[in-house]
Amino acid sequence: MILVTGSTGIVGTRLVFDMLRKGKTVRAMRRDGSDLEFMRTVFRFYDPDQGDSLFEKLEWVQGDLTDIFSLEEAMKGVQTVYHAAALVSYAAGDAKKLIELNGEGTANVVNAALDAGINKFCHISSVAALGRPANGSPATEKNWWKKSTNGSVYGLSKYMAEREVWRGASEGLPTVIVNPAIVLGPAKSDQSSGMLMALLRKGVPYFPKGSAGYVDVRDVSAMAIDLMDSEISNERFILCSETESFRNMLNMSAAIYGNKKPTFAIHPWMLSIVWRLAWFGLLISGAQPRITKETARSSSLESRYENEKIKAALGRDFIKTQVSLEYYSGFYQ
Secondary structure, three states, X not given: OEEEEOOOOHHHHHHHHXXXXXXXXXXXXXOOOOOHHHHHHHHHHHOOOOHHHHHHOOEEEEOOOOOHHHHHHHOOOOOEEEEOOOOOOOOHHHHXXXXXXXXXXXXXXXXXXXXHOOOEEEEEOOXXXXXXXXXXXXXXXXXXXXOOOOOOXXXXXXXXXXXXXXXXXXXXXXXXXXEEOEEEOOOOOOOOOHHHHHHHHHOOOEEEOOEEEEEEHHXXXXXXXXXXXXXXXXXXXXXXXXXEEHHHHHHHHHHHHOOOOOOEEEOHHHHHHHHHHHHHHHHHHOOOOOOOHHHHHXXXXXXXXXXXXXXXXXXXXXXXXXXXXXXXXXXXX
């Protein structure tokens, strides 16, 4: 029996789909009120013929990262765990919740896994947990989050989560950690990287001057499963296909969706005005802004990541970003 936390998220959904397709028995942990119909729609996109029948094979269990008893119940009879549940937010008001769910919540999952005698544990982390190298060089698996003006509370929370996973490894829990870059895949417009996908579909006349790393959710899932099925243990791996400028991402998407390419560069000082206006709008309307201080700052930075370790370990390469954007346009259109 395999347990997947965060089973209705972008990565969790693909993990569940891939393992069911391999004939494995999967228990999917979800919170009360999770949108299962959207998850079913994603299954149908991945496999129009078998999507529904695969979805029906899932064993569901309700649980919450802050509820220790629900985690213990979810792990009964389980041999392996994929921990994909996490809160992704760059809103200042979510700082406490990020630490509680991602940091303390992961500690609860690790403790439950240790008590249950889990054979192997996969933690879906993030490149945000690596921080940003001070010298501008590509981040590697040897990098660790450090407090800086370019850091984020989300990155801190994922670093805290990793610390708990490493603590579990030191206590006898065989572990692999994957650090995906921005994950491209089917998602709602308010669901982590789904906000980016919504922006790429809509198109905008402007572009921030930074860059970021991207990875297809199909690669994240396949590589995580391969690592868990291997003898590799107590290692971490960056999952990043390519680094692309935001301008190039918008250009590629414009060609796919028939939008005009952006021509106006947004400078950091302009973004600082935008996020302040968004914050002011929050005070008036109470609506959560899509542009925050942290997202505005990160969109002006150059981010690069090494991916040689995972390619050497598994002997496989990544899906190109252009191919990913074209593939998922079929879902969004």
